[in-house]
Amino acid sequence: MDNHLTAATRGRVRARDLGVVVGALPTGPLNAITDVEGVLVGHTTLDDGADLHTGVTAVVPRQLTAEGRALPAAVYAGNGYGKLVGSTQIDELGVLESPVVLTATLSAFRAADALLTYLMDRSPEGISFNPVVGETNDGYLSDIRRRPITERHVLDALEGASGGxxxxGCVGAGTGTTALGYKAGIGTSSRRPVAEGTAVTAVTVGALVQANFGGVLTVGGVPMPVEELVPGATGEEPAGNSCxxxxxxxxxxxxRQLARLARRAIFAMGRVGASYSHGSGDYAIAFSTASPELPRLPDAGLNPLFAAVMDAVExxxxxxxxxxTTTTGVRGRTRHAVPYDRLPRTGVGEPVG
Structure with a gap:
């Protein structure tokens, strides 16, 4: 398990440590999805240093288990070329009844069965469940046809999920993913916007991404094409890339309001240079952990949350x-890490490294 291996221990750091600051809104204390009270994250990583670079990431809202209730939720498909298990029931009922598990494309169905085991264990009398599993295709770097994800891998990510x-980066469901020509993985961020038109003003919006899509990396409006910045690298776009x-x-x-947030999450991909290609399954799931007894935020007060989602996802x-980190995988294919020395600064402070 590697839920809290920091990027710095692997010699890599986050955007703000590099002087890249997105937007003016304040972040939560961790600048992570776990800044939303009760939201936990767990990872299981499979990496043999050769042909296998894959894993599982679980987002677990504690309210689902501790309070036994469904959470308001919505899904938005920017491009539906993917296998998002459980999405139609979320569309129909507007609720999330399961943790969200992320993994590789060909392991999604085994992961769904494992998540079903988790849900059944927590509801011995239940006869209908809606496990939610998303995926991206990590087959460029990992031998995806091996379908190595087992029930134990999924349960470890779920049961080991925690705050903090x-x-x-190269962890969990992001171990073998690539994006915008570079090695990518799991990323997270949060914002603390001031809600308008309601007594509830202190709100948090958090995002977690499994990045595996094509395009040209753009940082603060500056393109960073991999073929120009990394000797010998190409911007070849693998089949089946997604986010x-x-x-x-x-x-x-x-x-309904959460669907509006989910749409903005997909829009934010364009800020970093996404190509939104034919084969890219681009999905956003948005949910709220707020008490059902609180009055709903009026639509006129959503603008700060829209900005928060866009900034947090970017x-x-x-x-x-x-x-x-730079990774060489199946068939000797390599995806390089983003070179820090070529990054533009968008905020205060000096880039590191």
Missing amino acids: LPAE MIVVATDAPLDA EALLNSLFTA
């Missing part, structure tokens, strides 16, 4: 890239 700053985004908030929103995507 989650590990990022999974999980957005959590403690703002009191209904499913920074989470950058963190997924900046914390990832």
Whole structure:
């Protein structure tokens, strides 16, 4: 288990440590999805140093287990070329009844069965469950046809989920992913916007991403094409690239409003240079942990949350890239880490390294 291996221990750091600051809104204390009270993250990583670079990441809202209730939720498919298990029931009912598990494309169905085991163990009398599993295709670097994910790997990620700053980069479901020509992985960020038109003003919006999509990396509006910045590298776009985004908030929103947040999460991919290609399954899941007794936030008060989602997702995507390490995988293919010395500064402070 490697829930809290920090990127710094692997010689890589987050966007803000490099002088890259997204937007003016304040972050939560950890600048992570776990800044939303009750939201936990767990990882299981499989990396043999050769042909296998894959894993599982679980986002576990404690409210589902501790309080036994469904949470308002929505899914938005920017491009539906993917296998998001459980999405149609979320669309129909507007609720999340399961942790969100992320993994590799061909392991998604085994992961769903394992998540079903987890849910059944917690509800011995239940006869219907809606496990939610998202995926991206890590087959460029990992031998995806081996389908190495087992029930134990999924249960370890779920049962080991915790608060604190989650590990990022080449960990969990991001171990073998690539994005924008570089090695990518898992990234997270958060924002603390001031809600308008309600007595509930102190809200948190957090995002976690599994980045695995094509395009040209853009940082603060500056393109960073890999073929120009890394000798010998190419911007070849693997088949089956995608992005999974999980957005959590403690703002009191209904499913319709959460769908509006989920759409903005997909929009934020464009800020970092996403190509939104034919084969890219780009999905966002948004849910609220707020007490059901709180009055809903009015639509007129959503603008600060829209800005928070856009900024948090953009920074989470950058963190997924900046914390990832150069990886050589199946068939000798390599994806390089983003070179820090070529990054533009968008905020205060000096870049490191």
